[in-house]
Amino acid sequence: MKTKQHKKPAGNPVKNDAGKSRLTPNKTSQKTESTRIATKPAVEKIRRTPAQIRSATTDNARSESRTPGRTAPAARGKSAPAKTPPGKMRQPTEKTKGFSAQDEAAKPRRTGTKLTRLLDLNVVATPMPGKTIKSRPAYASNSPTTQWLLYCRPGFEKDCAQEAVAHARAQRPVLAEQPDIITDSGYSTIILNEQSLNYSELIFARQLMQLHNTIAPLPERDRLTPLLLAINALPGKFGTLWLEVPDTNEGKTLSAFIRRFSPLLEEALRKQGKLVNDTPEANLPRLHIFFPDKSSALIASSNKYNSAASLMGIVRQSMPAEAPSRSTLKLAEAIEVFLDKSAQSRLLRSGMTAVDLGAAPGGWTWQMVKRGIRVTAVDNGDMKGVLAKNPMVEHLKEDGFKFTPRKSVDWLICDMVEKPGKVAELIGNWFVKGWCKHAIFNLKLPMKQRVTALDSALGGIRKQLNMEGINYKLIAKQLYHDREEITVFLSKIR
Numbered sequence: 001m002k003t004k005q006h007k008k009p010a011g012n013p014v015k016n017d018a019g020k021s022r023l024t025p026n027k028t029s030q031k032t033e034s035t036r037i038a039t040k041p042a043v044e045k046i047r048r049t050p051a052q053i054r055s056a057t058t059d060n061a062r063s064e065s066r067t068p069g070r071t072a073p074a075a076r077g078k079s080a081p082a083k084t085p086p087g088k089m090r091q092p093t094e095k096t097k098g099f100s101a102q103d104e105a106a107k108p109r110r111t112g113t114k115l116t117r118l119l120d121l122n123v124v125a126t127p128m129p130g131k132t133i134k135s136r137p138a139y140a141s142n143s144p145t146t147q148w149l150l151y152c153r154p155g156f157e158k159d160c161a162q163e164a165v166a167h168a169r170a171q172r173p174v175l176a177e178q179p180d181i182i183t184d185s186g187y188s189t190i191i192l193n194e195q196s197l198n199y200s201e202l203i204f205a206r207q208l209m210q211l212h213n214t215i216a217p218l219p220e221r222d223r224l225t226p227l228l229l230a231i232n233a234l235p236g237k238f239g240t241l242w243l244e245v246p247d248t249n250e251g252k253t254l255s256a257f258i259r260r261f262s263p264l265l266e267e268a269l270r271k272q273g274k275l276v277n278d279t280p281e282a283n284l285p286r287l288h289i290f291f292p293d294k295s296s297a298l299i300a301s302s303n304k305y306n307s308a309a310s311l312m313g314i315v316r317q318s319m320p321a322e323a324p325s326r327s328t329l330k331l332a333e334a335i336e337v338f339l340d341k342s343a344q345s346r347l348l349r350s351g352m353t354a355v356d357l358g359a360a361p362g363g364w365t366w367q368m369v370k371r372g373i374r375v376t377a378v379d380n381g382d383m384k385g386v387l388a389k390n391p392m393v394e395h396l397k398e399d400g401f402k403f404t405p406r407k408s409v410d411w412l413i414c415d416m417v418e419k420p421g422k423v424a425e426l427i428g429n430w431f432v433k434g435w436c437k438h439a440i441f442n443l444k445l446p447m448k449q450r451v452t453a454l455d456s457a458l459g460g461i462r463k464q465l466n467m468e469g470i471n472y473k474l475i476a477k478q479l480y481h482d483r484e485e486i487t488v489f490l491s492k493i494r
Helices: 033-037 040-046 050-059 101-106 114-118 157-171 224-232 255-272 328-338 341-347 363-369 420-432 450-467
Strands: 013-015 021-023 146-151 187-192 207-215 240-244 286-293 296-302 353-357 374-378 393-396 409-414 436-444 472-477 485-492
Touching: 146 157, 157 187, 157 450, 207 224, 224 255, 224 296, 240 255, 255 286, 328 363, 328 436, 328 472, 328 485, 353 363, 363 374, 363 409, 409 420, 420 436, 420 450, 420 485, 450 472, 450 485
Parallel strands: 240 286, 353 374, 353 409, 374 393, 409 436
Antiparallel strands: 013 021, 146 187, 146 207, 207 296, 286 296, 436 485, 472 485
16 A cells, blocks of 8 residues: 655646546646646636535645735634635736736735726715714825815805816816715815815805814814814914804804804904904904804815905895895895996996896896886886886886897896806807897706806807907806806906
8 A cells, every 4th residue: 555645646636516526637747836827727716616616625725825924724723715706717818927826816906996986076965963074085195285165055065066176177187085075065175286276266166265174073061172272273363253154054053152152262362362453464364163063163264365255155135125026136146246346336327228138027127227227128027016117117028039129238137047058148149249248147057067067158158259359257156145046247348
């Protein structure tokens, strides 16, 4: 009987479907380990059934190869589980021949799909009150990153962030991974490298601030101490303190808390010298303390020349008793936002003329009439209230898209419910044909692809005017009194 067994058989013992052992043939014994792994028998081993793999693993526990640096399964008293990748094993190519299974296993695996790696904006559900707001860390970068806080209308967080990121990418395409977007929160945060943002160029942002710190959770019994510590760690001083909340129903419940807490924080900051009286020469930044809820606070600052000049970025208007509809608030706010006092006195003078397309029931016409401007109101509907028989109003029951003025006017105002591209083309035609000098109009937004739709509509106006060599000024904003729309100011300039 032979006992000499120092030579191992050329093949590996496996079991077939009948449970009998057999040897997998090798083409040659002189091949290296890496070459044997890349041959056809190795592929056949991967294709075996789970039952065959389990039985073969027990027989081969001592002889199977292991990744260097790891303890053998037998040494831990456990059998190594079979690791069979789903699907078919990739056949070796000229580039991969010569690499062993250990080399392949040592390569780092890329996680996630191509879509998840390229996705810039991620929408998550609104957190429950009191939960910590977490942001994903930015990718490692040699250049410093800056986080920005933007207020917006609730429901437009994704559009606000998408627009800001697009403006940043126009300067430098590479960006850090962006924080999660909290839907219906009334604000967005973005991370930029060396890019800058111009508040006047942003449509959906009500306010633009640099975000310095986020405190969450904020102690309920002592909110003052952690805020003071975080503010004192910031460089420089501040000229104004604004405590703000989201423009949401939940944010409105914090109004009473803000009124009580604001004097306490302001007094403490003045004692510590972080809050001082501002002067035009000093041009100190504003300090914003934003409370998404009672248990968290975002500390930010803004440059008063690159931000909104009103608390929370909202220019509120009171409803006039004589106005026939609440739509009058949109035009009143637009005039305040787009025109300073000097421009208002110069461009909205008594005796000027205007055309109001889609005028009924007369909310926008009323704003012009009260400034002494004669209005041609174009709408198939009826004018209401004091405008029904006002001598300064000429009501024409016509289609606004087909109306042609008898002579040019100073102002065109338009609040018609139609696709933004169609309204934009109409406004462009009025300027190209010289029918008006200035215009304020609304563009109704679609439910999806809002930023794309606006870029197309406003881009169409610019193209029309540029082709005719017309110099103009165009500003677009989603105002506080706007809903699913934005308001645009367009004016010819010399």
